[in-house]
Amino acid sequence: MSALIFDHSRPGRRAPGLAPEQEEAIDDLPPGLLRQRPPSLPEVSELEVVRHYTRLSQQNFSIDTHFYPLGSCTMKYNPRAANHLAMLAGFLDTHPLAPARTRQGFLACVFELQEMLKAATGMSAVVLSPMAGAQGEFAGMAMIRRYHRARKDEARNEVLVPDAAHGTNPASAVMSGFRVREIPTDREGDVDMQALRAAVGPKTAGIMLTNPSTLGVFERRILEIAEVVHQAGGLLYYDGANLNAILGRVRPGDMQFDVLHLNLHKTFSTPHGGGGPGAAALGVGPRLEPFLPVPFVVRGETGDLSWVDEESRPETIGRLSAFMGNGGVLLRAYVYARLLGRTGMRRVSEYATLNANYLARRLEAAGFELAYPRRRASHECIVTLRREAREMGVTAMDFAKRLLDYGMHAPTTYFPLLVPECLLIEPTETESPETLDAFVDAMTRIREEALSDPDRVRHAPWTTPVRRLDDVRAARELDLAWHLDRGPDQT
Amino acid sequence: MPFIPHTREDVDHMLKKLGVARVEDLFDEIPSALRIDALPESVPAQVSEQTVTRLMRERARQDTPGLCFLGAGAYDHFIPAAVWEIVTRGEFYSAYTPYQAEASQGTLQVIYEFQSMMTELTGLEVSNASLYDGASALAEAILMACRIQNQKGGGSVALLPEALHPAYRRVIETILEPQSIGTETIPYDQKSGLLDRSWAEERLARGGVGSLVLAQPNFFGLLDAVDSWTDLAHRAGLTVIALVNPTSLAILNPPGKWGTEGADIVCGEGQPLGVPLSSGGPYFGFLTSRKSLVRQMPGRIVGRTLDRDGRPGFTLTLQAREQHIRRARAMSNICTNQGLLVTAATLYLSFLGPTGLARVARACHARTRLLVESLTSLPGVRPVFPGTPFFHEYPLAMDRPARPVLEALSDQGILGGYDLGKLSPELSHAWLLCATEARSPEDIACYRSILENLLSSARPEPARVSTHPN
Numbered sequence: 011m012s013a014l015i016f017d018h019s020r021p022g023r024r025a026p027g028l029a030p031e032q033e034e035a036i037d038d039l040p041p042g043l044l045r046q047r048p049p050s051l052p053e054v055s056e057l058e059v060v061r062h063y064t065r066l067s068q069q070n071f072s073i074d075t076h077f078y079p080l081g082s083c084t085m086k087y088n089p090r091a092a093n094h095l096a097m098l099a100g101f102l103d104t105h106p107l108a109p110a111r112t113r114q115g116f117l118a119c120v121f122e123l124q125e126m127l128k129a130a131t132g133m134s135a136v137v138l139s140p141m142a143g144a145q146g147e148f149a150g151m152a153m154i155r156r157y158h159r160a161r162k163d164e165a166r167n168e169v170l171v172p173d174a175a176h177g178t179n180p181a182s183a184v185m186s187g188f189r190v191r192e193i194p195t196d197r198e199g200d201v202d203m204q205a206l207r208a209a210v211g212p213k214t215a216g217i218m219l220t221n222p223s224t225l226g227v228f229e230r231r232i233l234e235i236a237e238v239v240h241q242a243g244g245l246l247y248y249d250g251a252n253l254n255a256i257l258g259r260v261r262p263g264d265m266q267f268d269v270l271h272l273n274l275h276k277t278f279s280t281p282h283g284g285g286g287p288g289a290a291a292l293g294v295g296p297r298l299e300p301f302l303p304v305p306f307v308v309r310g311e312t313g314d315l316s317w318v319d320e321e322s323r324p325e326t327i328g329r330l331s332a333f334m335g336n337g338g339v340l341l342r343a344y345v346y347a348r349l350l351g352r353t354g355m356r357r358v359s360e361y362a363t364l365n366a367n368y369l370a371r372r373l374e375a376a377g378f379e380l381a382y383p384r385r386r387a388s389h390e391c392i393v394t395l396r397r398e399a400r401e402m403g404v405t406a407m408d409f410a411k412r413l414l415d416y417g418m419h420a421p422t423t424y425f426p427l428l429v430p431e432c433l434l435i436e437p438t439e440t441e442s443p444e445t446l447d448a449f450v451d452a453m454t455r456i457r458e459e460a461l462s463d464p465d466r467v468r469h470a471p472w473t474t475p476v477r478r479l480d481d482v483r484a485a486r487e488l489d490l491a492w493h494l495d496r497g498p499d500q501t
Numbered sequence: 502m503p504f505i506p507h508t509r510e511d512v513d514h515m516l517k518k519l520g521v522a523r524v525e526d527l528f529d530e531i532p533s534a535l536r537i538d539a540l541p542e543s544v545p546a547q548v549s550e551q552t553v554t555r556l557m558r559e560r561a562r563q564d565t566p567g568l569c570f571l572g573a574g575a576y577d578h579f580i581p582a583a584v585w586e587i588v589t590r591g592e593f594y595s596a597y598t599p600y601q602a603e604a605s606q607g608t609l610q611v612i613y614e615f616q617s618m619m620t621e622l623t624g625l626e627v628s629n630a631s632l633y634d635g636a637s638a639l640a641e642a643i644l645m646a647c648r649i650q651n652q653k654g655g656g657s658v659a660l661l662p663e664a665l666h667p668a669y670r671r672v673i674e675t676i677l678e679p680q681s682i683g684t685e686t687i688p689y690d691q692k693s694g695l696l697d698r699s700w701a702e703e704r705l706a707r708g709g710v711g712s713l714v715l716a717q718p719n720f721f722g723l724l725d726a727v728d729s730w731t732d733l734a735h736r737a738g739l740t741v742i743a744l745v746n747p748t749s750l751a752i753l754n755p756p757g758k759w760g761t762e763g764a765d766i767v768c769g770e771g772q773p774l775g776v777p778l779s780s781g782g783p784y785f786g787f788l789t790s791r792k793s794l795v796r797q798m799p800g801r802i803v804g805r806t807l808d809r810d811g812r813p814g815f816t817l818t819l820q821a822r823e824q825h826i827r828r829a830r831a832m833s834n835i836c837t838n839q840g841l842l843v844t845a846a847t848l849y850l851s852f853l854g855p856t857g858l859a860r861v862a863r864a865c866h867a868r869t870r871l872l873v874e875s876l877t878s879l880p881g882v883r884p885v886f887p888g889t890p891f892f893h894e895y896p897l898a899m900d901r902p903a904r905p906v907l908e909a910l911s912d913q914g915i916l917g918g919y920d921l922g923k924l925s926p927e928l929s930h931a932w933l934l935c936a937t938e939a940r941s942p943e944d945i946a947c948y949r950s951i952l953e954n955l956l957s958s959a960r961p962e963p964a965r966v967s968t969h970p971n
Contacts, residue, residue, distance in 0.1 A: 186679045355544065
């Protein structure tokens with residue numbers, strides 16, 4: 011680890027140019043309400059701060075510096091233009107409660123993004139207030155709940171979730187007041203239809219599906235699933251985490267989904283920022299429109315744009331954020347969408363799929379076992395390293411960590427949970443074939459190392475700023491904060 | 502082709518390896534009835550970076566921020582240039598959630614330092630790595646309090662102050678409603694604008710209450726007697742949630758020191774710490790608590806540990822609380838949060854340090870005091886709650902409905918404040934003002950003179966219907 015910012019702190023050292031010149035009096039405030047001792051924040055010079063955090067940044071892998079084949083996360087190039095244009099002063103300096111007539115530029119971007127995503131998903135309405143995929147899921151499921159209640163169909167308290175689903179799906183369903191019932195997957199990676207038929211009934215509120223699924227394959231019987239669930243009185247929720255695979259080619263609305271979210275920080279290439287901010291689009295068919303969360307943007311007859319709020323939407327599930335979600339992220343997604351346009355969006359899925367299938371085929375040819383060898387890969391594929399684990403005593407986690415030494419971020423490991431020793435690999439459309447070849451070469455060499463020098467792999471990584479970390483210790487001897495006066499905070 | 506590196510030769514080579522003639526063949530598992538040939542014409546055609554730059558510059562020029570005296574949950578502070586220079590470095594900007602700790606020590610250490618600074622500011626022991634915004638952080642804090650109360654057989658109702666940000670109240674309702682968690686509202690005293698003590702005592706006597714939310718400052722910007730409220734709530738066995746402004750904590754008593762035992766959970770909006778107004782987001786929510794409650798905390802948490810060679814390093818910890826491990830039994834569904842904004846806040850707090858942040862807080866208070874003094878010297882303008890202490894927002898009332906006046910101010914480039922008539926008809930003449938350190942005495946003089954003109958040019962009249970779209 012590098013020194014902490016607190017290690018650079020010296021009493022009395024500061025960056026005075028950055029704070030107001032004058033020390034104003036606050037003697038009109040009751041002394042009992044005041045802080046007795048100033049907070050122990052670091053006291054450092056401007057240069058020390060810049061240098062410290064620049065150095066920390068250099069301890070990260072990032073898309074700008076490394077290949078990031080992280081399955082179900084769509085780590086593609088984040089265009090710099092999107093960031094630059096989202097940070098223009100007019101957008102950046104505007105207060106969220108400023109009158110709509112003084113911010114028509116921002117509203118125009120949000121409105122047009124709503125319209126583009128409507129067309130791209132085949133839904134009848136799209137709003138952009140959810141601040142992440144999981145919040146989109148919550149809002150979508152809360153709308154399904156409202157829908158059934160409005161029909162006096164309150165017995166529907168069960169949500170079906172395939173066992174391969176993202177962890178956020180069941181967690182969001184519970185937060186929205188439902189019970190979760192898992193549906194198994196069949197041998198070829200499709201939803202087990204027999205189990206689905208047995209599970210649906212008068213308690214079914216809906217099903218949450220990702221398509222292509224997290225197994226990296228397209229759910230072929232989607233229309234049959236839709237029919238079974240709809241006939242039972244349930245609705246279909248589409249988790250858009252994997253939309254990159256089918257953008258411009260298959261629309262969730264055409265697959266009969268009633269409600270969906272898209273992760274703009276995946277398919278629409280806004281940055282992940284080391285864990286956010288994300289943003290989600292929430293799309294619905296006509297049945298759920300009355301329940302949409304507020305606010306969203308509408309265009310009046312004269313062309314002026316305005317917010318829709320609770321007053322004109324009596325059936326809304328409500329509000330998800332104090333203002334307008336992650337507005338700056340929406341601007342980035344808007345710029346990206348315009349740079350792609352109608353044909354560019356379709357090219358995303360074309361090349362994402364080409365890259366994933368190429369990578370899958372090359373890995374298979376190199377002797378790695380694909381989890382679903384008889385299936386086409388979508389925009390991602392799953393390798394199972396169960397043979398390597400059994401025969402060489404080297405796990406998927408070991409491979410993942412060793413890849414870091416080869417200058418590549420690890421794929422998603424041990425997810426989905428139903429494939430043993432798995433790596434979920436998503437190359438995205440923005441990577442060149444040379445990068446994919448280099449990944450296959452690295453995997454091949456790691457397997458050779460696993461035979462000739464297994465500890466080289468088992469104890470990887472060797473070249474990162476720290477070696478493998480003790481997670482058990484981290485959870486048992488909690489050290490979650492540093493205090494200037496007394497150091498680490500340990501139990 | 503934007504962002505796609507493949508040459509024609511690349512594609513031919515790849516297709517050959519795959520044994521298919523066209524990329525289209527790779528989609529052959531998708532039922533043909535579902536496949537479309539093109540997106541609808543309503544998706545516009547591709548444009549160049551130069552064209553989209555021209556468009557976005559035009560749009561940004563259309564947005565006229567005005568001189569901002571509006572707060573109400575988002576504050577116009579000065580941000581040192583270096584903050585966003587560093588935040589937008591590709592290594593922070595384009596990194597993923599730090600699940601692979603060895604490849605993410607930069608982000609993880611930033612979060613650990615952030616957690617350290619937030620515990621210090623709030624006076625509590627542990628902090629998470631952020632939530633979406635202040636409103637959703639408060640909703641998560643209430644859910645956390647419910648889990649705590651549930652474990653010890655306490656009540657489930659959350660008591661909210663009436664003087665709570667109206668949008669926060671809406672967000673809480675949205676998030677709590679599906680889980681059937683009830684809230685009740687403590688009215689504010691009409692004279693002071695502060696929590697009504699006798700109402701609360703009577704309500705607590707009836708039981709069933711699990712948590713109390715103390716907003717300091719409250720939505721009116723006013724400061725309450727939080728020590729005695731904290732003690733009152735603890736005597737009744739409640740979990741005390743403090744909703745605070747982080748800038749104010751440089752000068753105000755931190756919630757960890759409120760009353761005898763301090764608040765149990767602290768949350769709030771992090772935007773004032775180095776995040777631009779940005780038309781409404783992205784901001785970030787923060788949440789800290791006592792260490793004994795950490796296993797009930799939502800969101801990611803970073804811990805310091807040792808690596809294989811015994812060197813210290815950072816990793817996400819207590820992940821068994823989270824959705825990717827615990828699924829339906831997770832503490833929250835939160836996954837992606839607001840990492841980049843946390844990076845901005847950590848840089849902002851480092852640049853300012855304890856002295857700088859206190860100067861900002863003092864300047865905010867002093868400027869708001871000057872603003873209040875300037876405007877109340879105009880005929881017909883008076884404080885709504887005279888004598889109650891405030892931080893950097895304060896409600897004034899005029900001799901006529903405030904809304905048309907605020908609209909007229911906006912036409913002249915002044916964002917004059919928040920129309921309190923939105924809260925209740927009794928407050929239709931009142932508005933909430935804010936001056937941060939970024940407003941100069943000249944700005945305040947400008948506001949006063951424009952308001953003076955508006956108030957003297959037209960006689961008080963009953964509320965009229967606005968013709969402006971809003």
